[in-house]
Amino acid sequence: MSFSIAITGKGGTGKTTAAGLIVASLLRRGLVPVLAVDADPxxxxxEVLGVKAVHTVGSVREEARDKSTRNELAGIAKKEWLELKIAESLVEADGFDLIAMGRPEGPGCYCYANNVLRDVLQAIADNYPYIVIDNEAGLENLSRRIVQRVDLLVMVGDSSKRGLDTVERLFELAAEMKIEYGALAIVVNRIRHGVELARLEALKTATGADYLVTLPENDMLAEWAEEGKSLLSLPPSNDAAMHIDMFVNDAVR
Ligand SMILES: Nc1ncnc2c1ncn2[C@@H]1O[C@H](COP(=O)(O)OP(=O)(O)OP(=O)(O)O)[C@@H](O)[C@H]1O
Ligand SMILES: [Mg+2]
Structure with a gap:
């Protein structure tokens, strides 16, 4: 059974960066193959992992709808066609595969694409010992249970007072929504001038988090993003990469 890691948090705080660093860390430890799931429309x-998702679950779903409208799927089992297309949209790379939800068009479609993604994940999850899911901001995806079980929930926030308050609220919301997970990690990102330790401890206590990870503001991460470079090419001696390595070492069996 695979071990699933889902990343969530406020917009722009470093969720995708954390997801990329976690995948890189799993690859470094030889915990492969990893399935990277981009569940953010x-x-x-x-890009963060240096590959290109040309087909997405959303685009496959659009194509299926167009074909249905034109009756082109008559005679072909729609389910089989969908499965084939989804398999095609899986990007294969060294040590990991990636699947992206993409951006479906039209009202109400996110929900459908989510359902398709959930079915796809159910079908292929067992091929991967580790699954890393980068979610959009908020808890929508998790509430739709795109994976059956989250073993490690990672909540990312920035190190400002407001950022930490937001993480605490997100935790409360997750509890209200009865989102289930095995362990909880809080990643406090982009620490510039230190952070109030008492506030961090209070956050850990309030949320019952199993892991508290701090990531410094890191010039190399900024530079890599600016140049569109893959986080897999970040040197393992990078400060942020080292913090994530330590975390993965503790949290992933
Ligand atoms: N510790 C850091 N040091 C420097 N830059 C960082 C750090 N963490 C993230 N960044 C940069 O901040 C930007 C936003 O990060 P990222 O895309 O990971 O956030 P996100 O939470 O996934 O955003 P979104 O909600 O849009 O998906 C990126 O350009 C990223 O490179
Ligand atoms: Mg992101």
């Missing part, structure tokens, strides 16, 4: 986990 404004996807860029592929």
């Amino acid at each position: 404004n996807a860029c986990l592929d």
Whole structure:
């Protein structure tokens, strides 16, 4: 059975960066193959991992709808066609595969694409010992249970007072929504001038988090993003990569 790691948090705080660093860390430890899931419609986990998702679950779903409208799927089992197409949209790379939800068009379609993604994940999850899911901001995806079980939930926030308050609220919301997970990690990202340790401890206590990970503001991460470079090419001696390595070492069996 695979071990699934889902990343969530406020917009722009470093979810995709954390997801990319976690995948890189799993690869370094030889915990492969990893399935990287880009479950954010404004996807860029592929770029962060140095691959390109041409077909997405959303685009396959659009194509299926167009074909149905034109009756082109008559005679072909729609389910089989979908499965084939989804398999085609899996990007294969060294040590990991990536699947992206993409951006479906039209109202109400996110929900459908989510359902398709959930079915796809159910079908292929067992091929991967580790699954890393980069989610959009908020808890929508998790509440739709795109994976059956989250073993490690990672909540990312920035190190400002407001950022930490937001993580605490997100935790409360997750509890209200009865989102289930095995262990909880809080990643406090982009620490510039230190952070109030008492506030961090209070956050850990309030959320019952199993892991508290701090990531420094890191010039190399900024530079890599600016140049569109893959986080897999970040030197393992990078400060942020080392913090994530230590975390993965503790949290992943
Ligand atoms: N520790 C860091 N040091 C420097 N830059 C960082 C750090 N963490 C993230 N960044 C940069 O901040 C930007 C936003 O990060 P990222 O895309 O990971 O956030 P996100 O939470 O996934 O955003 P979104 O909600 O849009 O998906 C990126 O350009 C990223 O490179
Ligand atoms: Mg992101």
